[in-house]
Amino acid sequence: MISDLRPLNCDVCVIGTGLAGMAATLFSAARGLSVVQAGHTGEIIFASGLLDLLGVYPVSEKRLWSKPWAAIDALVRDIPHHPYARLKKEDIKDAFDEILTFLEEAGLPYHRRMDHNSGVLTSLGTIKSTYCVPHTMWKGVKALEEKPACLIIDIRGLKGFSARQIAASLQNGWSDLRSAQISFPDTDHLSEVYTEHMANALLLPHNREKLAQVVAPHVKESKIIGLPAILGLYRTREVISHLEELIGVPLFEIPTIPPSVPGLRLKEAFERGLRPKSVQYFSLKRALQVRQPADGHFETHIGSNDVEHIVHSRGIILASGRFIGGGLHADRTRIRETIFDLPVYQPDSRTEWHRRNFLDPRGHLINQAGLEIDDAFRPLNSSHQPAFETLFAAGSILAHNDWKRLKCGAGLAVATAFGAVKAFIRLCR
Ligand SMILES: Cc1cc2nc3c(=O)[nH]c(=O)nc-3n(C[C@H](O)[C@H](O)[C@H](O)COP(=O)(O)OP(=O)(O)OC[C@H]3O[C@@H](n4cnc5c(N)ncnc54)[C@H](O)[C@@H]3O)c2cc1C
Structure with a gap:
């Protein structure tokens, strides 16, 4: 019986336990926010374990960059809707510093050259x-x-x-x-x-x-x-x-083909490292339903099939991923966002989702699909206003990112999680 469940109160409910969700939880907990997080495994265990910032731009020219920060300058100049354009470079740098410090402390050190990409044998x-x-x-x-x-x-x-x-x-x-x-x-x-x-x-x-x-x-x-x-x-x-x-x-x-041991290590390092922080973590559980009662707080029902936990939070960070993660779902005519039914930026018709040539250098329009956001990482409604005052989104669910071709998967997840948490603190404290 739902009425028998005592609600858990927290500052932020993070929906998703992929890289974006894990990063959002880490950044929130590190700033003293109480967090409840739920999700299934996500793409993280398929990923190579490498953390890309930006490797290729423009995709149509397949131009490789050895200097990712210079590549970001070029990207945000040309594509102002890309999620990186909502962030200051200092924020992206701070996000990486914080994640790498955390992973080192969790026993999974990473190496990088501050201003350069490095070549890895595949x-x-x-x-x-x-x-x-x-x-x-x-x-x-x-x-x-x-x-x-x-x-x-x-x-x-x-x-x-x-x-x-x-x-x-x-x-x-x-x-x-x-x-x-x-x-x-x-x-x-x-x-x-x-x-x-x-x-x-x-x-x-x-x-x-x-x-x-x-x-x-x-x-x-x-x-x-x-x-x-x-x-x-x-x-x-x-x-x-x-x-x-x-x-x-x-x-x-x-690195090997998926599922990947370095991806599993990342997931395990996050779970272990976040355990001592003030995080309630519901692994292999989903947000079944979210409501917003009149008080402006969110009420999230979490469970496998039946509701097992009720969470009252001041805000939500939606990091539910794309099609593999389950944040987006494609039916025969359109792409839907699966929890709030938020508007999804997408081509007008299904025939435009993919180009005729699978290897078309321009990529496929379906990979640009996702949630459009304002500068505070809040998903927009059909009137282009924030759908909810305190709903934020991060990671691959965001529109205009095509992370596979741009080689920016982890960077996008980590940096947008940082942006979403900073915006939460700015707007909700
Ligand atoms: C094969 C592969 C290789 C990759 N290689 C690289 C690489 O070399 N370098 C790189 O930088 N990146 C790589 N990536 C990308 C990287 O893993 C990104 O971080 C990822 O794609 C985006 O993470 P995300 O957290 O946004 O989404 P996801 O990882 O998809 O996570 C989404 C999360 O949301 C949860 N969710 C969905 N719906 C609900 C719900 N209703 N309730 C609760 N939770 C929900 C899911 O269970 C999941 O936990 C690779 C990805 C793949 C698949």
Whole structure:
């Protein structure tokens, strides 16, 4: 019975536990706000673990930028509706500083060059330009630049990762690059192996010893070894330094196809790091319904199928993502926002959602769809006014972002969460 539930009172209810939701919760809690957060896993566990700021602009020219802040200047000059245009550069910088400090304290350090993107080797043998790199991959960034004798290893039964392909793609500029295949210990009888299982197995020292024995005969003259991202589901510093000691050369990880261990680590680091803060966290629960009674507060019903919690909050930060996350839903004629039925910026007709050519350099219009907001990150109603005084939105649900092509996924999530929390404090305190 809903009437038996005692409401939880808080300052902010964060809807969504993807990167934008996690960042919004962190920024709110760090500023003394009480937070209730709910959501399912979101895209975070599929993501590579790299934190992009801005890598490509304009998408139609596929122009790569080594200086992401200069790229942002160009982007906001040309696309004033892009969510980055609602933020000062200092705010985006502060947002990254705060997230990286938090992740370091949660045992997941990242590296970056303040003003430059760095190149990271991918499982296809291409080089991805990104802003922040997990410490597990950072030695690979240096190796790519300095090109020492390097061995790339893949694992029998692991889909979507070929050391031979990586070596073949890079051989021209990197003569001392070799590849080898190994069987992960105790998996000879399996036709397929999974990154999460191997990363979990490597939490145990005796599995690391077995892996080192399998790798050792392949090391030869190599000065560094690259492996798929499996070096510990967490406690990566301990796992890597133990393996390096056993094998005798430095190791680095290469991101794999989803689901991704570095994405799982990010999710786990947020959950662990936020636990001691004043956050009520409802994992694998949804906001089933939101109402705004006359007092201006929001009443959010949270649960799986039935209402399990009632939350009264002064404001809501909506970080419910796009189609994978569930914040947007596409039916046969239109794209809907799933909780408030807010107006969604979208092409007039479904026939315009996608261009005829899948690889069209201009991208597809459906990737621009989302919520339009004011300068305080408040979604707009059909009269272009804030739909609610204290409803804010952050992350990939925002219109005009096309983060996949611009290579700005994590940056957009983190920076807009920062903007939304600052706006909440400005308007609600
Ligand atoms: C395959 C893949 C690779 C990626 N690689 C990179 C990369 O290399 N670099 C990079 O920077 N970014 C990358 N990203 C993007 C990155 O993960 C972004 O942060 C993400 O896309 C946007 O996060 P979000 O929080 O806005 O949305 P999501 O992660 O989709 O989260 C949405 C959240 O809202 C919740 N939700 C929806 N409806 C409700 C409801 N009714 N009640 C409660 N909760 C609800 C969902 O359960 C989920 O928790 C990648 C993403 C994918 C999918």
